[in-house]
Structure formats: structure tokens, C-alpha cells
Amino acid sequence: MKVILRNPRREVEVGGRRRVRELLKELEILPETVLVIRGDEMITADTVVGDEDVIELRPVISGGRA
């Protein structure tokens, strides 16, 4: 599957079916710091994703604000 990451924007290819939870663990991303988007929908950590999917991991943390 194709995984889109942001800030900076980049794409990685990941093979095989797995739950979102495992995908995040492999990529070392804390679930609390991203929205997981497939197509135009958000999906939860127990959702199984596979080769045909395009998954966007959109960061939710913004910073610097005083």
C-alpha cells in the first residue's frame, strides 16, 4: 500500500495486509499524533488495510504558538 506522510510530504510503500495499529507501530508513529485517512474517510486503529489502499497519515500536532 502507499502511505502518505506530511511535514515534509513524502510517500512510502508498505507491503501486506495489517491493522492500522500495526502499521503505525512499524512506522514508529504515535497514534495520538495523526489522523488516519483512507480515500476521504478517517479509519480507526483496528481497521485492516491492504495492498490496494492509499493511506494518508495527517499530522495533528502544530506548534510554536505562544
Add this chain to the structure above:
Amino acid sequence: MKCRKCGGTAVLELRRHNAAFCAPDFIEFFRRQVGEAVRRHRMFTREESVLVAVSGGKDSLGLWDVLLQEGYATTGLYLDLGIFDYSKESRAKCEAFAAQRGAPLLVVSVEQDLGAAIPEVQGATRRPTCSACGLSKRYLMNKAALEQGFPVVATGHNLDDEAATLFGSILHWQTEPLARQSPALPSTHPKLVRRVKPLYRLSERETAAYAFLRRIDYIVDECPFAKGATSLMHKEILNQLEDVSPGAKHNFLFGFLEKGRPAFERLADVTLNECARCGQVTTGTLCGFCKLSDQIKRAR
């Protein structure tokens, strides 16, 4: 995962609430949390006009969206910081949002009042850029509200912002900021408007989800000065805690507000004066903003 309310497919899990929601029920949950914040801290009434400070990001536009949906009388305030493309793009997002909803938007340029745009303060002062920026934003928000007759300014600070600020203040035991940190700061001087944070009960992930589900076109890219900011490091640490112990951020902040802050408030003893130059409220003779603008003039 199933929605706690209707049993449909969930789009978001909230571990600290032990719940998951479908899109419509999450939006409902989000609005209720904002309503709870507004009521509990008497932030504003339906009769008052609220000035909503918007940056073009998910939090402030999400906040404005909820308040518009709930029928509050709101005006947006965009502070143009003059930070290259970031400011251009974020301003365009705010203008498009306001135009789409027929909501009024005020635009104030920092450069006009300060004498320089935010990127130029770097050489003029030893203050970190974000600190000079934050000072300017608070000053100009208050000034705009006073001049236009708004009794209250609302900002988009969320649970993560507040927890990270608290963490930073505690690391240095800064007793003054600890006394002042609150979801609602009342007006303690005729020239100081009330400041409120209606999103303080909602995590950053929840505000991002709300903005996404409501199809709000917000700026995802960061301000270039945010990189490496200590507040981001503090958020990261808190999110690691949250991962192993859901609810950690919430308990940290809410416990402080309930049990810690009153003690610091009793310690705090500040007298408020009016700045000798601009007349805005300060604890000294010259306010921080006037000092900063002096430093900028001298550096020219």
C-alpha cells in the same frame, strides 16, 4: 470499531474516553464539549459579540465553525504576522472561510503597529521569535477588541497546547504563568478584555478530526519558526505518556486547574498599570510591546 452512540462504523477512537464515534456523533460530541467549556467557565453569553482570533489552522477555524453553527455572534480576527508564504496562505484560508459563511473578518497587520514583520524581530531583540510573536499577538488581540468594542476574545488553544504550556511552566516553576494559566481569564482592568479558550477540553487530534469531518480548508503546513520549538518537544513527551496511559494529558491539565492553580493564584500579586506610551495594560511602566517596538527602531 463501533460508534458508542449508534453502533455504526466508527471513524475515530477516543481512548481516554473509552469511546469511538461515527462522523455525525463525533461532531455532536465535539460541540457538546465546547458548550460545556463555555458554560462551565461562563466564557460568553449569546448576547455578547465574540472576537475569534483565527490563524488559518485547524483549531481556530474549527472553533469559529462551532461558534457559528451554535449561533453565537462572532467576528474573526486575523493577525498578519508577515511570515512569508505561510502568512499569505493562512490569510487566504481565513478569508475564504469567512466569505463562504458570510462572517465578518478583521485583518490587522503586525508590521503596522510594531514597525517590523515577525521575521525581522530576530536581529533586534534577544527574545526568541515565538516569544516576540506571542507577545505581539496577545497585545494586538486585546487592542483590536478594545477598539472595536468586543468584551471577549476567543482563541483556539486545545488540550495539547494547554498541557504543553503547563509542562513548560512547571519545568521552570514559573509561578506567574502558572497563576495565569486558565481556560478563561476575566477582565481585571477596564483596558483588558476577557480571554477564553473554548477548545481546552479537546485534544489536538480531536480538533484535527473535527476540521477534517467538517471539510474545513485549513493550512496544514507549519509556520517556519515552529520547527524545533520547545513546545513541540513538550507535546511529544506528553504524547508518549498518553500512549501508555490514555488520559494522562487530560488528568495533568485538569488536575492542575482544579488543585494546583488556586495555590499559585493566591501567591500572585500583580499591580496593573497603563503603559506610559500606548495606554495598554502592563505591570511595569512601558508595556512589552512598546519595548519591543523600541528595540526594533534602534536596530534599524
